[in-house]
Amino acid sequence: MSKDIYALAEHRQGEMRDVTFEILTKAKILAKETGGSTVAVILGSGIDNLAESLKSYADKVVYIENDKLGHFHSEYYQEALKSLFEERKPFLMVMGHTSVAYELAPSLALKLDIPVITGCIDFRIDGSSVYSVNSVYGGKVNAEYSFNSENGGIVTILAGSMPAEEGGLSGELEKVSFSFDLEFEDKIFLQFVEAVAGEIDITQAEKIISIGRGIKEEENLAMIQELADSIGGVVACSRPIVDAGWLPKSRQVGSSGKTVKPKLYIAIGISGDFQHLMGMRNADTIIAINKDPNAPIFGAADYGIVDDLFKVVPALKDKVAELK
Ligand SMILES: Cc1cc2nc3c(=O)[nH]c(=O)nc-3n(C[C@H](O)[C@H](O)[C@H](O)COP(=O)(O)OP(=O)(O)OC[C@H]3O[C@@H](n4cnc5c(N)ncnc54)[C@H](O)[C@@H]3O)c2cc1C
Known part of the structure; x- marks a missing residue:
């Protein structure tokens, strides 16, 4: 098991989502403590530029290209990430607590048979244990949860819980070609519908x-x-x-x-x-x-x-x- 902290970079309609920079900032701080590397993972199709834009936030940017990853599809994402996880065995994978992670994080953890804590507002690492802080009872109380990450683990973090800082790193890019053995056509992407932002954003x-x-x-x-x-x-x-x-x-x-x-x-x-x-x-x-x-x-x-x-x-x- 490596001590590397992986962060799943989320993007939509060609733009990186803010939470990506928050989790990468946290991953960088923790990787320093564990002595591992910060690894940004990005999945998609035609994402060379997006991957490039993450270089200053990670020691390594791993990007998995495949047409089937062009839009978020939980099963294809799970397959690609499962394979990456099994091959590289990161200590921890961090995701934003977004609609993507709601679907992805628990099912991926189940497939990998590793622990997961969702919706954290903070977390820390002590030895091989991960301790999260979660706001419970409508925000009245903070609870601490922990798991042993010896075989890896996943945490999802609420957007806005931690600051996003300038990167300051110069990560290497690694493009991974991935082909899927299975087809998951029960669920297909139809179209992207922009949420109505109201008259003022x-x-x-x-x-x-x-x-x-x-x-x-x-x-x-x-x-x-x-x-x-x-x-x-x-x-x-x-x-x-x-x-x-x-x-x-x-x-x-x-x-x-x-x-x-x-x-x-x-x-x-x-x-x-x-x-x-x-x-x-x-x-x-x-x-x-x-x-x-x-x-x-x-x-x-x-x-x-x-x-x-x-x-x-x-x-x-x-x-x-x-x-x-
Ligand atoms: C699951 C869940 C999700 C939630 N999500 C959100 C959310 O996204 N956003 C959110 O805001 N809340 C959210 N809430 C509600 C939240 O818990 C609080 O109830 C809410 O934020 C309180 O709003 P408030 O500060 O306007 O009202 P209050 O708590 O009633 O505060 C009013 C304040 O006004 C002050 N005040 C009164 N009169 C004056 C005056 N004349 N001059 C100066 N000060 C005055 C009072 O001293 C008081 O501090 C959520 C709750 C739950 C359970």
């Missing part, structure tokens, strides 16, 4: 003004929209605002909403429950406005204002107008 915004239940009434949204407009930002929210029907689901930040990484995130009247923090804690600068000095959001914030938002927001708007 908050994941691309640089400045986000986010509101929570502290806003109290739907009519108070207008004041927030004005503040957002004045700084060229967009309005996002916590889940209760979506549940109340005041903003569409596409604006929800958090574990069951979107993960955002803006330059500026202003959280107004948001308590900062774990599920919300999951979606925004990697913003460059976080400012929290909350009348409760003990609100958990202050634990994640770079700057905090403890006061009534109905006093602070108009004052902020005036200040912005003054500075223009």
Whole structure:
């Protein structure tokens, strides 16, 4: 068994998904500790450029090319990864906890007869054991799980749980040609349908003004929209605002909403429950406005204002107008 940490690079429509860089960053940190290599694994068809783009994030980029891997197909992915795993015996394979991994990770683990932990927010390695941190009971408690990875193991990590850093490596590329002995035609790819992003894509915004239940009434949204407009930002929210029907689901930040990484995130009247923090804690600068000095959001914030938002927001708007 090697001490190498493999990370499955996920891509869609020719673009690498953000979570790929998060898991590669983590894989690099752990590979240093185990004394192994960071190996990025990418599957697909016509993926030379994508594989190339991973070189600075791994010591080695292994890419498996086959037309049958052109779109995600769990059975073909499993076959290719099983063969790679059996041949190279990595210590651990890390995947993003995405719709791909929901289907792939447990079934691959079963085929390989190795342990798997899904939906981690962090994990560490100690000797031959892997310890994960998982948020349970609606985020109220963190649980630790472990398995012995002597024969390999798989972990999947929630997107946004860890930062993605610049690579700084110069990995070698290894192209693996793979042919399938079996056909899995019970399930076929028909077409890619882009999810409706809503009129505003908050994941691309640089400045986000986010509101929570502290806003109290739907009519108070207008004041927030004005503040957002004045700084060229967009309005996002916590889940209760979506549940109340005041903003569409596409604006929800958090574990069951979107993960955002803006330059500026202003959280107004948001308590900062774990599920919300999951979606925004990697913003460059976080400012929290909350009348409760003990609100958990202050634990994640770079700057905090403890006061009534109905006093602070108009004052902020005036200040912005003054500075223009
Ligand atoms: C499976 C699951 C998934 C979830 N997914 C998400 C998710 O993706 N995103 C998400 O956000 N939540 C999610 N939640 C819900 C989450 O647990 C919290 O309930 C939610 O984030 C709380 O929203 P809030 O902070 O707006 O409301 P509250 O927790 O009610 O907080 C309101 C805050 O406003 C402050 N406040 C009130 N009045 C004022 C005022 N006048 N001035 C200043 N501050 C004021 C209060 O002090 C308080 O801190 C999920 C829950 C579950 C169980």
